[in-house]
Amino acid sequence: MELKFDPSDPKYIYVSNAEQAINALDELKKEKVVGIDIEGTELDPYSSILLTIQISSASISYIFDARQLNIDGIPELKEFLENTNTIKLLHNGKFDYKHIKVNTGIETANIYDTMLTEVVLNAGIGKAYYSLKDLAKKYAGIDLQKDIRESFVKMTANSRLTEDQLKYAALDTLIMFPIFEEQIKKLNKEGLLNVAKLEFATTRVVGEMELKGVHIDIEKWKSIIHTLSDKRDLLASKFQESIRPYFQSSALDLFGNVSDSININSQVQLMDLFNNKLKLNLPSTGDALLEAVDHPVVKILREYRGYEKLVSAFGDNLLSKINKKTKRIHPEFNQLGAATGRFSCNNPNFQQIPRNSEEAPFRTCFNPEKGYKLVTADYSSMEMRILADLSGDAVFIKALTDGLDVHSYTASLMFNLPYTDDFKKKYPDKRQAAKVIGFGLMYGMGPASLARQIGVTPEEGREYLDRYFNSYPSVKRFLEKMARDAVKNGWSSTPAGRKRWYTTPTASDPDYKKKIGSIERQAKNHPIQGTNADAVKYALVFLQERMKKEKVDGSLILTVHDEIVSEIREDQAADWSNIQAEEMCRAARLFLEKVPVVAEPFVGDVWEH
DNA sequence: AGAGGTGGTG
DNA sequence: CATGCACCACCTCT
The missing domain is CATH 3.30.70.370 (Alpha-Beta Plaits)
Known part of the structure; x- marks a missing residue:
């Protein structure tokens, strides 16, 4: 591959008045593909000062100084960025889209995103190697120096951009061309072009969604948290009281209060309490296990945890995310x-x-x-409908087409019972079993965990599964084919063509079976979840x-x-x-x-x- | 800083 | 032999 720029000395033109801008855009309009990047002072578009918008051909980058230019007075720039003829290369374009939109009102269109493409090309593998720096190295063998980026943080509305900053800004746009060339070949080879296009179209919508944010009733939120944390604190005290007899020392803290015997949030200390003091012999402290334990201390702990979870995970922290400018939360x-x-x-x-x-x-x-x-x-x-459709199971499809209560209908098939309007009332357990299977199958669930969930023996679990598959034979065939193909090919695909790759273990891998099993379950689920x-x-x-x-x-x-x-x-x-x-x-x-x-x-x- | 445990959602 | 998908946040402990 031949580079059309010198990575150590990228060509650029600094654009700081309307005449220069119009000349630059005249040149850029001749290009079919341009690279775009912005520099700003902050990550939050609402508080950042937009410093530059760089737009480049494959060989030269035009650096528009957003502080010097009156962008409203250059409608050509808006026309150019919003046109759907020129392909705009961006890396994580959602970021630039948001900053450009907030600062200029321009809605950048026709985006090709090198980051999204890389994720689409590597779904399921190679997690987190998607920075521009990674891609520059991978596709062009170029080491991007990113330390200059921090210098933009200190910039103001008037400060001058240095030569180094301008070169850095230019290179970020130029570097996307060789990446783009190589990625396009791969997208075509893997049949992923349409999926990539869907992601590109989606990214503008996501940008808008993030900019808009969500309005919150702060007082109501605080009041809920307040109530919950009071209840939590009460239960924490009750817990400490109830376990005190099991501990010898009841030390006083600096303020003369009886200090806690253990940290209620520490599973290590809880395990010590359960097994050495209470002799409960528990393998872990998870709720699924504790649910079955009949002990007052455990009951208090479980109740405490319910509140602790809500207060810690959804408490004041969420309010700290309210944006100062918009007063909304921007997830x-x-x-x-x-x-x-x-x-x-x-x-x-x-x-x-x-x-x-x-x-x-x-x-x-x-x-x-x-x-x-x-x-x-x-x-x-939705996922149930997808399973019915993709498997093509005629009976399943008919049940959905006729608008039946699918779980009841499934149970009626499984257990040879007449389907009636009051089936749910007459056979709640049978319906529940059918429902658990219906959902579990989409995750590749086996007989053991099915049995655990509906409270039957593993043998009965196996029998229930057989009954289900006898009712919907195509579902069984479909799921097995998904699993088989994924192991054979190393990937699975949704009908839209979205792929997910798997790292298949070698035959000598001690965990071979476990890993294959995991791939099979993921591959059964992927077309369903992915199509949704x-x-x-x-x-x-x-x-x-x-x-x-x-x-x-x-x-x-x-x-x-x-x-x-x-x-x-x-x-x-x-x-x-x-x-x-x-x-x-x-x-x-x-x-x-x-x-x-x-x-x-x-x-x-x-x-x- | 990162892992493991726990638990919230679809 | 074991065998439920996809996430993220908070906590403790190393």
Whole structure:
């Protein structure tokens, strides 16, 4: 591969007035592909000063000084960045998209993202080697020096950029060309071009979602946490009292209070208490085990843990994430957070906020801005529908098409009972067993854990599985084929073409069977979970386009695996809720043709459904 | 700093 | 022989 630039002395032109900008854009308009990067003073787009926008051809980078230029007075720049003709190479384009949008209002379009591409090309393997520095090394053999990046933090609205800073800024755009060339070849070879395009389209939507953030009722949140932490503290004291007899010393602390005998949060100290003092002989302190232990100390601990979990994981920390400028929380969405193609979320993780309960109605604290509503829609039993469709099982599909209560119907097949409207009431245990299998199979569950969950012997668990598979023979064939192919090929794929790779163990590996088993389970799950993810991503893209087209005053704000939440102006919310469900179904139907797809919309003043 | 345990979500 | 997918946050301990 031939480089069109000198990594040690990259060519650039510094652009600081309108005339230079227009000349630069005239040159750039001739290119089919450009590289784009920004430099700013901070990671948070709302508090960062945008210093430069670098746009480059394969050989020269134009460094637009965003502080010197009156960007509103150069409509050519907006036209260029928003055009859909020029391919814009970016690395983690979501970041640049957000900074450019907040600082200039420009919505960068037609993104090719070198980072997302690398993750798509390596899903399931080689975790966390996706920085621009890694890719420069891997694809062009170039060592990028990143230490200059820190110097941008100290910049102000007036300070001059140094030669070193400008060269660094230029190189970050130029370096993406050789990476792009090589990645495109791989995308084509692996049939991943369409998946990559889906990710590129999604990344702008995710950028907008992160910029919008989520509104929170701070007082309500504080009040819930306050109540929960009081209860927790009370239980902690009760715990210490109840174990004191087992400890000899009751030392006083500096303030004359009786000090705690053990740290209630330490599993080491709990194990000592359980086994040496209480003689309970427990292998661990997990709740699944403690559930079956009939001892007052254990009962208090379990109750304590319930509150401790909520207070520590969802307490004050979440409030510290409220953005000073926007007064909203801006969680970070990683659109390729899971090897299956699913999103993950952090800072904070909105995908693990507890579901509303009487005592801890956390989700009701997330509400719309005044004059707006939250519109929530989730796919109904999506993964089950995917399994039915992909396996092509005629009986399973018919049950879904006829709108039956699938778990009851499955149980009726398994146990040779008539399917009736009151089946759930008449045979709750049988229905429950069918339900557990229905879900467990999608994770590659075996007879032992099935038996554990429904409280039967392993032999009976095996029999239940057989009965299930006899009812839906194609499901069995489908899952086994997924497992077999993944072990044979070293990868699995969703119908959309999204791949996940596996590191197959060598025959001499002592854990060979265990590892193969793990691959088989992952491969059974991947097309199911991955297709759900593919559908949600298409839905996000469709929804964003539709919102713009219909001039709806609102934003997408959250996605939680099979759910999408938007914040919509009051008078438009009802209509939009139907559109949202409709677009989600349209997205899913790209992959599911044999089963009906259902998305249930809900309009409300808080996050719930 | 990183691992392991525990537990919240879909 | 063992055998449930995908995450992230907080805690303790080394």
